[in-house]
Amino acid sequence: MTETGARNGAETSVGVVTPRKIAIEQPLTLACGQTLPRHDLMIETYGTLNAAASNAVLICHALSGDHHAAGFHSDDERKPGWWDSAIGPGKPIDTRRFFVVCLNNLGGCRGSTGPTTINPETGRLWGPDFPIVTVRDWVQSQALLSDQLGIQRWAAIIGGSLGGMQVMQWAIDLPARVRHALVIAAAPRISAQNIAFNEIARQAIRSDPEFHDGHYVAHNVRPERGLKLARMLGHITYLSDSAMRERFGRLLRDGDGQFNFNYDVEFEVESYLRHQGNSFVDRFDANTYLLMTKALDYFDPAREYGDDLSAAFGKARAKFLVVAFSVDWRFSPARSREIVKSLVAAGRDVTYAVIDSRLGHDDFLMPIPQYHAVLRNYLNRAAEEVVA
Numbered sequence: 001m002t003e004t005g006a007r008n009g010a011e012t013s014v015g016v017v018t019p020r021k022i023a024i025e026q027p028l029t030l031a032c033g034q035t036l037p038r039h040d041l042m043i044e045t046y047g048t049l050n051a052a053a054s055n056a057v058l059i060c061h062a063l064s065g066d067h068h069a070a071g072f073h074s075d076d077e078r079k080p081g082w083w084d085s086a087i088g089p090g091k092p093i094d095t096r097r098f099f100v101v102c103l104n105n106l107g108g109c110r111g112s113t114g115p116t117t118i119n120p121e122t123g124r125l126w127g128p129d130f131p132i133v134t135v136r137d138w139v140q141s142q143a144l145l146s147d148q149l150g151i152q153r154w155a156a157i158i159g160g161s162l163g164g165m166q167v168m169q170w171a172i173d174l175p176a177r178v179r180h181a182l183v184i185a186a187a188p189r190i191s192a193q194n195i196a197f198n199e200i201a202r203q204a205i206r207s208d209p210e211f212h213d214g215h216y217v218a219h220n221v222r223p224e225r226g227l228k229l230a231r232m233l234g235h236i237t238y239l240s241d242s243a244m245r246e247r248f249g250r251l252l253r254d255g256d257g258q259f260n261f262n263y264d265v266e267f268e269v270e271s272y273l274r275h276q277g278n279s280f281v282d283r284f285d286a287n288t289y290l291l292m293t294k295a296l297d298y299f300d301p302a303r304e305y306g307d308d309l310s311a312a313f314g315k316a317r318a319k320f321l322v323v324a325f326s327v328d329w330r331f332s333p334a335r336s337r338e339i340v341k342s343l344v345a346a347g348r349d350v351t352y353a354v355i356d357s358r359l360g361h362d363d364f365l366m367p368i369p370q371y372h373a374v375l376r377n378y379l380n381r382a383a384e385e386v387v388a
Contacts, residue, residue, distance in 0.1 A: 014046040014071035034131040042104040042111030047095035059102040060159030060166035066110040069102035085367035092375035107133045115287035128214025156180040160364035171316040181318040185364040187335035189300040198293040201230035228277030240327040240360035310345035320350040325357040
Protein backbone atom coordinates (compact mmCIF):
# COMPACT_ATOMS: atom_id res chain seq x y z
CA MET A 1 0.00 0.00 0.00
CA THR A 2 1.33 3.42 -0.93
CA GLU A 3 0.06 6.93 -0.32
CA THR A 4 0.11 9.12 -3.40
CA GLY A 5 -1.44 12.30 -4.71
CA ALA A 6 -5.15 12.05 -5.46
CA ARG A 7 -6.38 11.94 -9.04
CA ASN A 8 -7.53 15.54 -8.90
CA GLY A 9 -4.38 16.71 -7.18
CA ALA A 10 -6.39 18.49 -4.46
CA GLU A 11 -5.95 15.93 -1.68
CA THR A 12 -3.85 12.91 -0.88
CA SER A 13 -5.03 9.34 -1.14
CA VAL A 14 -3.97 6.02 0.31
CA GLY A 15 -3.18 5.18 -3.32
CA VAL A 16 -3.31 1.70 -4.80
CA VAL A 17 -4.32 -0.93 -2.24
CA THR A 18 -4.41 -4.71 -2.37
CA PRO A 19 -7.17 -6.60 -0.55
CA ARG A 20 -6.19 -9.73 1.31
CA LYS A 21 -8.07 -12.71 2.61
CA ILE A 22 -7.65 -13.62 6.27
CA ALA A 23 -8.38 -17.21 7.27
CA ILE A 24 -10.07 -17.54 10.66
CA GLU A 25 -9.49 -21.14 11.72
CA GLN A 26 -11.31 -20.98 15.07
CA PRO A 27 -14.92 -22.25 15.17
CA LEU A 28 -17.61 -19.57 15.37
CA THR A 29 -20.97 -20.46 16.91
CA LEU A 30 -23.66 -18.18 15.51
CA ALA A 31 -26.70 -16.79 17.29
CA CYS A 32 -28.91 -19.03 15.12
CA GLY A 33 -27.26 -22.09 16.71
CA GLN A 34 -25.13 -23.21 13.77
CA THR A 35 -21.35 -23.34 13.98
CA LEU A 36 -18.89 -22.44 11.26
CA PRO A 37 -15.70 -24.48 11.85
CA ARG A 38 -13.72 -21.81 10.00
CA HIS A 39 -14.32 -18.78 7.78
CA ASP A 40 -12.51 -16.25 5.64
CA LEU A 41 -12.70 -12.47 5.82
CA MET A 42 -11.61 -10.15 3.03
CA ILE A 43 -9.92 -7.01 4.36
CA GLU A 44 -8.03 -3.88 3.35
CA THR A 45 -5.67 -1.93 5.57
CA TYR A 46 -4.36 1.62 5.30
CA GLY A 47 -1.53 3.20 7.30
CA THR A 48 0.94 1.47 9.61
CA LEU A 49 0.31 -0.40 12.85
CA ASN A 50 2.57 0.97 15.58
CA ALA A 51 4.80 -1.17 17.80
CA ALA A 52 2.25 -1.23 20.63
CA ALA A 53 -0.61 -2.11 18.23
CA SER A 54 -2.52 0.74 19.87
CA ASN A 55 -3.35 2.95 16.87
CA ALA A 56 -5.74 0.62 15.05
CA VAL A 57 -9.13 1.82 13.81
CA LEU A 58 -11.83 -0.58 12.61
CA ILE A 59 -14.31 0.56 9.94
CA CYS A 60 -17.64 -1.30 9.95
CA HIS A 61 -19.56 -1.13 6.69
CA ALA A 62 -23.27 -0.60 6.06
CA LEU A 63 -25.75 -2.93 4.35
CA SER A 64 -24.28 -3.01 0.86
CA GLY A 65 -20.71 -2.01 1.74
CA ASP A 66 -17.53 -4.05 1.66
CA HIS A 67 -13.84 -3.96 2.53
CA HIS A 68 -12.86 -1.45 -0.17
CA ALA A 69 -13.26 1.74 1.83
CA ALA A 70 -10.42 3.86 0.43
CA GLY A 71 -7.91 4.14 -2.38
CA PHE A 72 -7.90 2.32 -5.70
CA HIS A 73 -7.34 -1.26 -6.78
CA SER A 74 -5.33 -0.24 -9.82
CA ASP A 75 -3.73 2.82 -11.36
CA ASP A 76 -6.49 3.09 -13.95
CA GLU A 77 -9.44 2.58 -11.59
CA ARG A 78 -11.66 5.65 -11.70
CA LYS A 79 -13.85 5.19 -8.62
CA PRO A 80 -12.17 4.97 -5.20
CA GLY A 81 -13.37 3.09 -2.13
CA TRP A 82 -16.75 3.95 -0.65
CA TRP A 83 -15.37 6.22 2.14
CA ASP A 84 -12.31 7.58 0.39
CA SER A 85 -13.33 11.14 1.27
CA ALA A 86 -12.83 10.38 4.98
CA ILE A 87 -9.88 7.94 5.04
CA GLY A 88 -6.35 8.92 4.08
CA PRO A 89 -3.38 11.08 5.01
CA GLY A 90 -4.65 14.39 6.35
CA LYS A 91 -8.29 13.28 6.14
CA PRO A 92 -10.58 12.91 9.18
CA ILE A 93 -9.51 9.27 9.65
CA ASP A 94 -5.85 10.12 9.21
CA THR A 95 -3.70 7.22 8.00
CA ARG A 96 -0.56 9.09 9.09
CA ARG A 97 -1.71 8.53 12.67
CA PHE A 98 -3.95 5.45 12.51
CA PHE A 99 -3.75 1.93 11.12
CA VAL A 100 -7.16 1.53 9.51
CA VAL A 101 -8.82 -1.83 8.88
CA CYS A 102 -11.98 -2.39 6.86
CA LEU A 103 -13.48 -5.81 6.17
CA ASN A 104 -16.23 -7.44 4.17
CA ASN A 105 -18.48 -8.92 6.85
CA LEU A 106 -19.18 -12.61 7.27
CA GLY A 107 -22.01 -13.45 4.86
CA GLY A 108 -20.89 -10.81 2.39
CA CYS A 109 -20.37 -11.30 -1.31
CA ARG A 110 -16.99 -9.66 -1.86
CA GLY A 111 -14.68 -12.48 -0.89
CA SER A 112 -15.64 -13.24 2.70
CA THR A 113 -17.30 -16.55 3.55
CA GLY A 114 -20.95 -16.30 2.59
CA PRO A 115 -23.58 -17.43 0.10
CA THR A 116 -21.23 -16.93 -2.88
CA THR A 117 -18.44 -19.12 -1.45
CA ILE A 118 -18.06 -22.89 -1.26
CA ASN A 119 -19.58 -24.88 1.60
CA PRO A 120 -16.74 -27.29 2.49
CA GLU A 121 -19.21 -29.96 3.60
CA THR A 122 -20.95 -30.15 0.20
CA GLY A 123 -18.36 -28.84 -2.23
CA ARG A 124 -21.04 -26.53 -3.66
CA LEU A 125 -21.86 -22.87 -3.16
CA TRP A 126 -23.52 -22.09 0.15
CA GLY A 127 -26.27 -20.14 -1.61
CA PRO A 128 -29.48 -19.98 0.48
CA ASP A 129 -28.12 -22.61 2.88
CA PHE A 130 -25.72 -20.14 4.45
CA PRO A 131 -26.88 -19.59 8.05
CA ILE A 132 -28.58 -16.43 9.25
CA VAL A 133 -26.07 -14.02 10.77
CA THR A 134 -26.60 -11.19 13.24
CA VAL A 135 -24.73 -8.04 14.21
CA ARG A 136 -23.46 -9.87 17.29
CA ASP A 137 -22.09 -12.65 15.05
CA TRP A 138 -20.24 -10.03 13.02
CA VAL A 139 -18.69 -8.56 16.15
CA GLN A 140 -17.52 -12.01 17.27
CA SER A 141 -16.07 -12.64 13.82
CA GLN A 142 -14.36 -9.23 13.86
CA ALA A 143 -12.91 -10.00 17.29
CA LEU A 144 -11.35 -13.16 15.88
CA LEU A 145 -9.93 -11.04 13.07
CA SER A 146 -8.54 -8.63 15.67
CA ASP A 147 -6.74 -11.50 17.38
CA GLN A 148 -5.31 -12.60 14.05
CA LEU A 149 -3.99 -9.08 13.41
CA GLY A 150 -2.50 -8.81 16.90
CA ILE A 151 -4.87 -6.02 17.95
CA GLN A 152 -6.17 -6.41 21.49
CA ARG A 153 -7.82 -3.01 21.76
CA TRP A 154 -9.05 -0.72 18.99
CA ALA A 155 -8.22 2.96 19.30
CA ALA A 156 -11.59 3.54 17.65
CA ILE A 157 -14.34 1.61 15.92
CA ILE A 158 -16.34 3.63 13.39
CA GLY A 159 -19.45 2.84 11.41
CA GLY A 160 -22.42 4.44 9.71
CA SER A 161 -25.96 3.03 9.49
CA LEU A 162 -25.72 -0.76 9.96
CA GLY A 163 -22.03 -0.14 10.62
CA GLY A 164 -22.96 2.07 13.57
CA MET A 165 -24.99 -0.80 14.99
CA GLN A 166 -21.88 -2.96 14.92
CA VAL A 167 -20.02 -0.24 16.81
CA MET A 168 -22.64 -0.27 19.57
CA GLN A 169 -22.56 -4.07 19.77
CA TRP A 170 -18.77 -4.01 20.10
CA ALA A 171 -18.97 -1.51 22.97
CA ILE A 172 -21.54 -3.66 24.80
CA ASP A 173 -20.16 -7.16 24.15
CA LEU A 174 -16.41 -6.48 24.26
CA PRO A 175 -16.04 -3.32 26.33
CA ALA A 176 -12.35 -3.79 27.10
CA ARG A 177 -11.45 -3.95 23.41
CA VAL A 178 -12.66 -0.55 22.19
CA ARG A 179 -11.44 2.85 23.39
CA HIS A 180 -13.65 5.11 21.22
CA ALA A 181 -16.97 4.22 19.58
CA LEU A 182 -18.15 6.42 16.69
CA VAL A 183 -21.81 5.75 15.90
CA ILE A 184 -22.97 7.57 12.76
CA ALA A 185 -26.50 7.79 11.30
CA ALA A 186 -27.65 4.74 13.25
CA ALA A 187 -30.48 3.63 15.54
CA PRO A 188 -30.76 1.45 18.65
CA ARG A 189 -33.13 -0.75 16.64
CA ILE A 190 -35.01 -0.16 13.42
CA SER A 191 -38.64 0.88 13.29
CA ALA A 192 -41.58 -1.15 12.01
CA GLN A 193 -41.55 1.08 8.94
CA ASN A 194 -37.93 0.20 8.21
CA ILE A 195 -38.63 -3.51 8.73
CA ALA A 196 -41.50 -3.12 6.26
CA PHE A 197 -39.19 -1.58 3.63
CA ASN A 198 -36.78 -4.47 4.11
CA GLU A 199 -39.56 -7.04 3.78
CA ILE A 200 -40.81 -5.51 0.53
CA ALA A 201 -37.25 -5.64 -0.80
CA ARG A 202 -36.91 -9.29 0.20
CA GLN A 203 -40.23 -10.17 -1.40
CA ALA A 204 -39.17 -8.43 -4.61
CA ILE A 205 -36.16 -10.77 -4.72
CA ARG A 206 -37.93 -13.92 -3.60
CA SER A 207 -40.82 -13.45 -6.05
CA ASP A 208 -38.50 -13.10 -9.04
CA PRO A 209 -39.10 -16.20 -11.25
CA GLU A 210 -35.33 -16.64 -11.50
CA PHE A 211 -34.78 -16.77 -7.73
CA HIS A 212 -35.42 -20.55 -7.54
CA ASP A 213 -35.59 -20.53 -3.72
CA GLY A 214 -32.09 -19.07 -3.68
CA HIS A 215 -30.54 -21.77 -5.90
CA TYR A 216 -30.33 -19.51 -8.94
CA VAL A 217 -26.64 -20.21 -9.60
CA ALA A 218 -27.43 -23.89 -10.15
CA HIS A 219 -29.91 -22.76 -12.82
CA ASN A 220 -27.30 -20.45 -14.38
CA VAL A 221 -29.47 -17.37 -13.83
CA ARG A 222 -29.73 -14.46 -11.39
CA PRO A 223 -32.86 -12.78 -9.95
CA GLU A 224 -31.84 -9.48 -11.51
CA ARG A 225 -35.30 -7.96 -11.68
CA GLY A 226 -36.00 -8.60 -8.02
CA LEU A 227 -32.60 -7.33 -6.89
CA LYS A 228 -33.01 -4.19 -9.03
CA LEU A 229 -36.38 -3.48 -7.43
CA ALA A 230 -34.95 -4.04 -3.95
CA ARG A 231 -32.14 -1.59 -4.63
CA MET A 232 -34.48 1.00 -6.15
CA LEU A 233 -36.75 0.84 -3.11
CA GLY A 234 -33.82 1.05 -0.72
CA HIS A 235 -32.28 3.99 -2.56
CA ILE A 236 -35.48 6.01 -2.22
CA THR A 237 -35.25 5.64 1.55
CA TYR A 238 -31.65 6.87 1.55
CA LEU A 239 -32.65 10.23 0.01
CA SER A 240 -34.73 13.00 1.55
CA ASP A 241 -37.80 14.39 -0.22
CA SER A 242 -36.11 17.77 -0.52
CA ALA A 243 -32.99 16.22 -2.08
CA MET A 244 -35.03 14.34 -4.65
CA ARG A 245 -37.09 17.43 -5.42
CA GLU A 246 -33.98 19.58 -5.79
CA ARG A 247 -32.11 17.07 -7.90
CA PHE A 248 -34.90 15.76 -10.11
CA GLY A 249 -38.11 17.71 -9.56
CA ARG A 250 -40.44 16.58 -12.32
CA LEU A 251 -37.84 16.95 -15.04
CA LEU A 252 -38.49 14.90 -18.14
CA ARG A 253 -35.75 12.82 -19.70
CA ASP A 254 -37.64 11.80 -22.83
CA GLY A 255 -41.08 12.43 -24.26
CA ASP A 256 -43.60 15.10 -23.41
CA GLY A 257 -45.01 13.54 -20.25
CA GLN A 258 -48.23 12.55 -21.96
CA PHE A 259 -49.63 9.05 -22.32
CA ASN A 260 -46.56 6.81 -22.33
CA PHE A 261 -48.32 3.51 -22.87
CA ASN A 262 -45.05 1.52 -22.86
CA TYR A 263 -44.05 2.75 -19.39
CA ASP A 264 -40.62 3.69 -20.70
CA VAL A 265 -38.38 6.13 -18.82
CA GLU A 266 -39.81 9.65 -19.02
CA PHE A 267 -38.75 11.37 -15.78
CA GLU A 268 -35.15 11.91 -14.68
CA VAL A 269 -35.84 10.26 -11.33
CA GLU A 270 -36.99 7.10 -13.14
CA SER A 271 -33.75 7.02 -15.12
CA TYR A 272 -31.71 7.54 -11.96
CA LEU A 273 -33.39 4.72 -10.04
CA ARG A 274 -33.09 2.31 -12.94
CA HIS A 275 -29.40 3.12 -13.24
CA GLN A 276 -28.93 2.47 -9.52
CA GLY A 277 -30.71 -0.87 -9.84
CA ASN A 278 -28.76 -1.94 -12.91
CA SER A 279 -25.37 -1.08 -11.42
CA PHE A 280 -26.22 -2.82 -8.14
CA VAL A 281 -26.91 -6.23 -9.70
CA ASP A 282 -23.44 -6.20 -11.24
CA ARG A 283 -21.76 -6.09 -7.83
CA PHE A 284 -24.12 -7.67 -5.30
CA ASP A 285 -25.68 -11.04 -4.57
CA ALA A 286 -29.37 -11.61 -3.88
CA ASN A 287 -28.92 -14.16 -1.08
CA THR A 288 -26.48 -11.80 0.61
CA TYR A 289 -29.00 -8.97 0.38
CA LEU A 290 -31.56 -11.15 2.18
CA LEU A 291 -29.02 -11.94 4.93
CA MET A 292 -27.96 -8.33 5.43
CA THR A 293 -31.49 -6.98 5.72
CA LYS A 294 -32.38 -9.66 8.27
CA ALA A 295 -29.33 -8.74 10.37
CA LEU A 296 -30.57 -5.16 10.27
CA ASP A 297 -34.06 -6.23 11.38
CA TYR A 298 -32.82 -8.39 14.25
CA PHE A 299 -30.52 -5.80 15.82
CA ASP A 300 -31.88 -4.86 19.24
CA PRO A 301 -29.21 -4.91 21.99
CA ALA A 302 -31.68 -3.73 24.64
CA ARG A 303 -33.90 -6.80 24.29
CA GLU A 304 -31.87 -9.00 26.65
CA TYR A 305 -31.73 -6.14 29.18
CA GLY A 306 -35.49 -5.84 29.64
CA ASP A 307 -35.71 -3.36 26.72
CA ASP A 308 -33.54 -0.97 28.73
CA LEU A 309 -30.86 0.39 26.40
CA SER A 310 -29.13 2.24 29.23
CA ALA A 311 -28.68 -1.08 31.03
CA ALA A 312 -27.06 -2.51 27.90
CA PHE A 313 -24.74 0.50 27.65
CA GLY A 314 -23.92 0.06 31.33
CA LYS A 315 -21.41 -2.58 30.22
CA ALA A 316 -19.64 -0.22 27.82
CA ARG A 317 -16.37 1.51 28.73
CA ALA A 318 -15.67 3.36 25.49
CA LYS A 319 -16.06 7.06 24.90
CA PHE A 320 -18.73 7.76 22.29
CA LEU A 321 -19.28 10.12 19.40
CA VAL A 322 -22.83 9.98 18.04
CA VAL A 323 -23.56 11.79 14.78
CA ALA A 324 -26.94 12.34 13.10
CA PHE A 325 -28.01 14.18 9.94
CA SER A 326 -30.85 16.68 9.93
CA VAL A 327 -32.72 15.37 6.86
CA ASP A 328 -32.12 11.66 7.42
CA TRP A 329 -35.60 10.23 7.85
CA ARG A 330 -34.64 6.56 7.75
CA PHE A 331 -32.41 6.84 10.85
CA SER A 332 -33.52 10.23 12.06
CA PRO A 333 -31.81 12.44 14.68
CA ALA A 334 -34.54 11.36 17.10
CA ARG A 335 -33.13 7.82 16.97
CA SER A 336 -29.61 9.09 17.65
CA ARG A 337 -30.97 11.06 20.62
CA GLU A 338 -32.33 7.79 22.01
CA ILE A 339 -28.79 6.42 21.91
CA VAL A 340 -27.36 9.56 23.52
CA LYS A 341 -30.00 9.64 26.25
CA SER A 342 -29.31 6.00 27.13
CA LEU A 343 -25.55 6.57 27.14
CA VAL A 344 -25.94 9.55 29.48
CA ALA A 345 -28.22 7.51 31.76
CA ALA A 346 -25.56 4.80 31.82
CA GLY A 347 -22.92 7.34 32.86
CA ARG A 348 -20.94 7.04 29.66
CA ASP A 349 -18.81 9.79 28.11
CA VAL A 350 -20.65 10.91 24.96
CA THR A 351 -20.33 13.70 22.38
CA TYR A 352 -23.30 14.35 20.11
CA ALA A 353 -23.55 16.27 16.83
CA VAL A 354 -26.42 16.88 14.41
CA ILE A 355 -25.13 17.85 10.98
CA ASP A 356 -27.14 20.19 8.76
CA SER A 357 -27.48 18.14 5.61
CA ARG A 358 -29.34 17.94 2.31
CA LEU A 359 -29.13 14.45 0.86
CA GLY A 360 -30.64 12.17 3.52
CA HIS A 361 -29.36 8.95 5.05
CA ASP A 362 -26.51 8.76 2.53
CA ASP A 363 -25.09 11.98 3.95
CA PHE A 364 -22.92 9.85 6.24
CA LEU A 365 -20.84 9.03 3.15
CA MET A 366 -20.53 12.62 1.97
CA PRO A 367 -17.62 15.08 2.58
CA ILE A 368 -19.79 17.66 4.36
CA PRO A 369 -17.36 20.19 5.89
CA GLN A 370 -19.12 20.40 9.28
CA TYR A 371 -19.34 16.60 9.47
CA HIS A 372 -15.69 16.06 8.57
CA ALA A 373 -14.65 18.73 11.07
CA VAL A 374 -16.51 16.87 13.83
CA LEU A 375 -14.83 13.56 12.88
CA ARG A 376 -11.40 15.14 12.56
CA ASN A 377 -11.55 17.02 15.89
CA TYR A 378 -12.80 13.98 17.77
CA LEU A 379 -10.24 11.62 16.24
CA ASN A 380 -7.43 14.10 16.82
CA ARG A 381 -8.18 13.84 20.54
CA ALA A 382 -8.36 10.05 20.25
CA ALA A 383 -4.96 10.02 18.53
CA GLU A 384 -3.43 11.86 21.48
CA GLU A 385 -4.33 8.92 23.71
CA VAL A 386 -2.49 6.40 21.52
CA VAL A 387 0.49 4.73 23.18
CA ALA A 388 3.41 4.46 20.75
